[in-house]
Amino acid sequence: MKKNYLMTPGPTPVPEDIRKEMAKPIIHHRTKEYQAIFKDVTEGLKKIFKTSNDVFTFTSSGTGAMEASIVNVLSPGDKIIVVRGGKFGERFGEIAKAYGVEVIPLDVEWGSAPKPEAIKELLAKNPDVKAVYTTLCETSTATVYDIETIGKIVKETPALFIVDVISGLGADDFQNDKWGVDIAIGGSQKGLMIPPGLSFCSVSEKAWKAVEASKLPKFYLNFKKYKKAMTNTDTPFTSAITLVIGLKKAIELINSKGVDNVIAEHKKQALAYRAAAKALGLDLFSKSPSFAVTAISVSSGMNADELIKLLKSEFGVTFAGGQEQLKGKIFRVAHMGGIDEEHTIESIKALEGALAKLGFKFKAGAALDAANKILKG
Numbered sequence: 001m002k003k004n005y006l007m008t009p010g011p012t013p014v015p016e017d018i019r020k021e022m023a024k025p026i027i028h029h030r031t032k033e034y035q036a037i038f039k040d041v042t043e044g045l046k047k048i049f050k051t052s053n054d055v056f057t058f059t060s061s062g063t064g065a066m067e068a069s070i071v072n073v074l075s076p077g078d079k080i081i082v083v084r085g086g087k088f089g090e091r092f093g094e095i096a097k098a099y100g101v102e103v104i105p106l107d108v109e110w111g112s113a114p115k116p117e118a119i120k121e122l123l124a125k126n127p128d129v130k131a132v133y134t135t136l137c138e139t140s141t142a143t144v145y146d147i148e149t150i151g152k153i154v155k156e157t158p159a160l161f162i163v164d165v166i167s168g169l170g171a172d173d174f175q176n177d178k179w180g181v182d183i184a185i186g187g188s189q190k191g192l193m194i195p196p197g198l199s200f201c202s203v204s205e206k207a208w209k210a211v212e213a214s215k216l217p218k219f220y221l222n223f224k225k226y227k228k229a230m231t232n233t234d235t236p237f238t239s240a241i242t243l244v245i246g247l248k249k250a251i252e253l254i255n256s257k258g259v260d261n262v263i264a265e266h267k268k269q270a271l272a273y274r275a276a277a278k279a280l281g282l283d284l285f286s287k288s289p290s291f292a293v294t295a296i297s298v299s300s301g302m303n304a305d306e307l308i309k310l311l312k313s314e315f316g317v318t319f320a321g322g323q324e325q326l327k328g329k330i331f332r333v334a335h336m337g338g339i340d341e342e343h344t345i346e347s348i349k350a351l352e353g354a355l356a357k358l359g360f361k362f363k364a365g366a367a368l369d370a371a372n373k374i375l376k377g
């Protein structure tokens, strides 16, 4: 059978060693055996987030933890700043509105990163803001934000700093504690190499004070329940046992290399892709490109969705398309998690093959050469 290369920014390929762990007979979660696994996972996640704060694991896709970061620290009528520069920033705003929280948007052109100064001004104008919500990597536009600088600004105010690192974690640099992040939100199906179904929140001391004051309704995602269960290295409800067992293996793979080395590998793949795009005469969509995912604009006259379809049907390579106003205009290639050098090389070969089939003119082999120079260099 022809090999398939899943290159989407979630889900990402699940390495064989992890799949084998998840194929073992299930165990019960209220046992010493499972508690030891869950303890290792929680400690391992702290290393990847670079935090000494609590990290909680929820059974949900990433959006569940985004919702948790709202319902646990806010009250009806509270004001928050939300950076909206793509689909995921917008989602924070949608969740907040669903709970009757007032959103002060910082709208950023898709593909651009927010200017930290703009956040500083909004905070000065609205001293009663309870939290700033933003994203490390805005996956829909493949754009990385300057979380370090924004963190310094928010730290000077009473507001919490809440960052969605779901796609960026393990590919873009992220330092939870050093950068003053109060809640960081992670997900399982991106850099962490397991299937969808787990999400995570790190929670700072400053955030705990807000938890005590929060009046929004919550039950399943109530941080206090998770904190209480954690004293016994347990979860308040049935754990997603199989996924947590897979995650233990994934964390071992990441932490045995060291998260910084993992990030360096993905950075190299991202740089190889950027060089390949340049060799093809194609532009990056983002003005602040991430190392977790690359968005490439197709030339006028070409439909990115047709290219994606052809890559899937004839080359076994799956890319992601553009969302909303970017539909048909860009394709997105991920560099996170189980996506490795082989994926990068094979998908660039396929990209050349598909572009040639669509009648796009370029020097054959140029993209592969440009990528190889970076990967082998």
Ligand SMILES: *Cc1c(COP(=O)(O)O)cnc(C)c1O
Residues within 6 Å of the ligand: 009, 010, 061, 062, 063, 064, 088, 135, 137, 138, 139, 164, 165, 166, 167, 187, 196
């Ligand atoms: C994938 C992703 C999410 C979560 O989406 P789910 O489908 O709920 O897992 C949230 N934010 C970002 C930046 C993402 O890339």
